[in-house]
Amino acid sequence: MNEMPSIEQANEMTESKISANKVQVFYGDNQAIKDVDIEIQPRSVTSFIGPSGCGKSTFLRTINRMNDTIDICRVEGSIKIDNEDIYDPKVDPVQLRAKVGMVFQKPNPFPKSIYDNIAYGPRIHGLARNKAELDDIVSSSLQKAGLWEEVKNRLDEPGTGMSGGQQQRLCIARAIAVSPEVILMDEPCSALDPIATAKVEELIDELRENYTIVIVTHSMQQAARVSQRTAFFHLGILVEEGLTEDIFTNPKDKRTQDYITGRFG
Amino acid sequence: MPLFWLILIVLAIAAVGYVLGRSRAMSSAGGELSALHSLPSYYGANVAMKVIVPAFLLLIVWLLAQPFYVNNVISGMIPETSIAEGSSRGLVLAEVRRAARGLDNAVATGAMTEEFARNARADFADISTRLRDAGQIVTSEITQPILRAAQRYRVLNATGNLIMSIAVILVALFAAFWAIRETNAEFRARNVVEQGIKAILIAAASIAILTTIGIVLSLVFNTWEFFRLYPASDFFFGLTWSPSFSGRGSSSQLGILPLLWGTFYISIVALLVAVPIGLFAAVYLSEYAGPKVRAVAKPLLEVLAGIPTIVYGLFALLTVGPLLLSVFGNEGLGIMQAGTAVMTAGLVMGIMLIPFVSSLSDDIINAVPQAMRDGSYGLGATKSETVRQVILPAALPGIVGAILLAASRAIGETMIVVLGAGAAARLSLNPFEAMTTVTAKIVSQLTGDADFASPVALVAFALGMTLFVITLGLNIVALYIVRKYREQYD
Incomplete structure (x- = not known):
């Protein structure tokens, strides 16, 4: 699935979509993230790997300020999306999250119909002027998520009644429906079986054309399959970041080497 | 010995x-x-x-x-x-x-x-x-x-x-x-003791159920006795309640409709007060309040549930009634004759029910998985949008159950009505008039010195039975709604 290196090189040239500089995250007195600097390329898939508790999910959640919902969490340093500091007091986290969508570890469809699940975001952001436009957004989001053929005849059934894999693709479609620029995925396949996982991975690969995707994963195979760049986190530190094939074939750091060869983690 | x-x-x-x-x-x-x-x-x-x-x-x-x-x-x-x-x-x-x-x-x-x-x-x-x-x-x-x-x-x-x-x-x-x-x-002593413990638990559960059956039976027999002395159609469809305690109650008119109307009117006023306030309080406590505020506010709110209803009755009689009278009475708007009225009892009963609604709703809202909130915030929804469109719909069955529970408490409430609503059985739409409820009348029918075998006393059992059937129906509906619309979260 990986792109040819030449295209990767071209991507390197373009300006990065997300750039983090000296990011620190604290939970109360505990420092969960230390001095993370990373540039994330637009229209590509970047995966975060690392052992449990290494801070990769925490860092992911700083990108759309989901950590704001946790009282004791404090973020320092700067994260810029399109050269705009998202922790600037002028930035409305609610608006930011419309631009930076998120898909969670466990599929979490709302207890509403499939249609209403997708229409939820567009409705609260006023993206559709009338029912016909809303219908268009719903169907195109489901099509992009590769779910349209499976659900087009049962849009009014509850989203919670679908299989786990379908639910997760519904959640991806729901994120797409508000036309985000970045989609964050926090271990999106950890609750899915291999077949559903393959479908979601295929979807991620297709979405790369239009969205900047950051995915946290525990599966190194998954990181190798879907991402162009990989970042390895350990104990709250970004150890190494680079082209996926370099990380997996020729890691520079001993800890990365140990982790990908399964010596710890 | x-x-x-x-x-x-x-x-x-x-x-x-x-x-x-x-x-x-x-x-x-x-x-x-x-x-x-x-x-x-x-x-x-x-x-x-x-x-x-x-x-x-x-x-x-x-x-x-x-x-x-x-x-x-x-x-x-x-x-x-x-x-x-x-x-x-x-x-x-x-x-x-x-x-x-x-x-x-x-x-x-x-x-x-x-x-x-x-x-x-x-x-x-x-x-x-x-x-x-x-x-x-x-x-x-x-x-x-x-x-x-x-x-x-x-x-x-x-x-x-x-x-x-x-x-x-x-x-x-x-x-x-x-x-x-x-x-x-x-x-194998352990297995025998285990069986014994199981038997004890079963016995405890059956005692609770058997007692309920016993209560119902005692009501049923006395109700049956009453209907032999007084025609059921007059009881259920009669528009007048005027028991006559003399002459073995033969000239009494014992229509339940004025009492039922009073019961429902007061309950509706109470629920109109309790449901919005209780629900909003629950939403604030579970979604907006910080842990410190919550730790103080929730127990304070639940203190309301511990106040004996007679104290609420005094509050109605001495504070709320005169207050309403000064606004709506002859000095003010002139639509209220005395401090005891549907409005007085309803308002105070509503205050009594706030902790029921808020406490139960709070538990139910907290039971909505955090994943739902994350999903909504992750799409750029604000807190109130999340509450209105995701959390409340997900919690709705439970909230409806809580409201119906509050309603059956309102219907069964006695002391506040006795002190706050007056004793006149009346079919009227004016919420500032005195009315009375089924429970208050049960008390007054049985505390007189009427012959226990006369319809005037026995009507209390028929009233109790009717009330029991109504609240039982409400509880069954509540359970049905909760079961039917409960979302399965794993």
Whole structure:
């Protein structure tokens, strides 16, 4: 699935979509993230790997300020999306999250119909002027998520009644429906079986054309399959970041080497 | 032997059995714990259980059965001729019991000897005077059959109690002996005790259910009695409530509709107050309030639930009523005649219900998984959008259940209505008029000195039954809604 290196090189040239500089995250007195600097390329898939508790999910959640919902969490340093500091007091986290969508570890469809699940975001952001436009957004989001053929005849059934894999693709479609620029995925396949996982991975690969995707994963195979760049986190530190094939074939750091060869983690 | 001592003896046998069973198990295993099937305490518990359960069961059955038997024997002793005109066998039996109790007390205080009390040829005029001198109330002159019956009653009861004590102790001893004998290292005491615990739990659950059935039955029979005296159609569709306590209530008009209307009107006012305030408070507490505010505010709100309803009634009578009167009364808008009104009772009852709605809703809102909130925030929704469109719909079945529970409490509430709503049964739309409810009328029907067999008193049971059916229906609907729309979160 990986792109040819030449295209990767071209991507390197373009300006990065997300750039983090000296990011620190604290939970109360505990420092969960230390001095993370990373540039994330637009229209590509970047995966975060690392052992449990290494801070990769925490860092992911700083990108759309989901950590704001946790009282004791404090973020320092700067994260810029399109050269705009998202922790600037002028930035409305609610608006930011419309631009930076998120898909969670466990599929979490709302207890509403499939249609209403997708229409939820567009409705609260006023993206559709009338029912016909809303219908268009719903169907195109489901099509992009590769779910349209499976659900087009049962849009009014509850989203919670679908299989786990379908639910997760519904959640991806729901994120797409508000036309985000970045989609964050926090271990999106950890609750899915291999077949559903393959479908979601295929979807991620297709979405790369239009969205900047950051995915946290525990599966190194998954990181190798879907991402162009990989970042390895350990104990709250970004150890190494680079082209996926370099990380997996020729890691520079001993800890990365140990982790990908399964010596710890 | 007093019951208290009997129970103590059985418990003592059980305690000794516990120790013996435990040590026998230990010795049968040669002091080696690992050779035992169960922990030693299980062998002890097995013995204690086998002592207590059959002995107490026998005790309970005996205590229930003995009065029946004795009453039957005594009842057979009283000839038809000695039952006075206008009296009944039941009244005579009550007199016999009273006389017997009088004799008991007289013996206990030393006013007469046991032999004298038992003496079959005793002069009853003499006994009457002696009883009266001993301070025992004897309503009328004790007659020959009553005295004989009372004496027989005493003897029967005394023998019965003696036999019961012996039987219970024998059962306990035999059970202890048997249980200790079967104790050895292979005996699966743990499984037996487990079964015993299960049986105890089942018994507790059945008692709760059986009591409910008993309550319903007691209502049903009296209601049936009432409908034999008063036509059901007049009761259910009558528009007037005016019980007449004179002349055995034959000229009463006992229509339930004004009372039901009052009940529902006050309940609706109460719910209109309690539901929005309670729900908003719950949303604030569960979604917006920080942990510190929550830790203080939630218990404070729940304090409201601990206030006795009579205190709410006083609040209605002394504070809310006059307050409303000063605004809507003759000084103000002129639509309120007195402090007691539907509005007064409804407002205060609404305040009483706030903690019910808020506490239950708060629990239900907290049960909505965090993943739902994350999903919504992740799409760029604000807190109130998340609450309105994701959390409340997800929590709705539970919230509806909470509201219906609050409604059945409102319908069953009495004290606030008695003090706050007045006592006039009235069909009116004006919420500032005095009205009354089914519960308040049940109280007033039964606290008068009306003959218990007259429709005026019996109507209370019909009212209670109607109320029971309504609240039962509400609870069933609540459960149905909660089950049907419950979201399955794993």
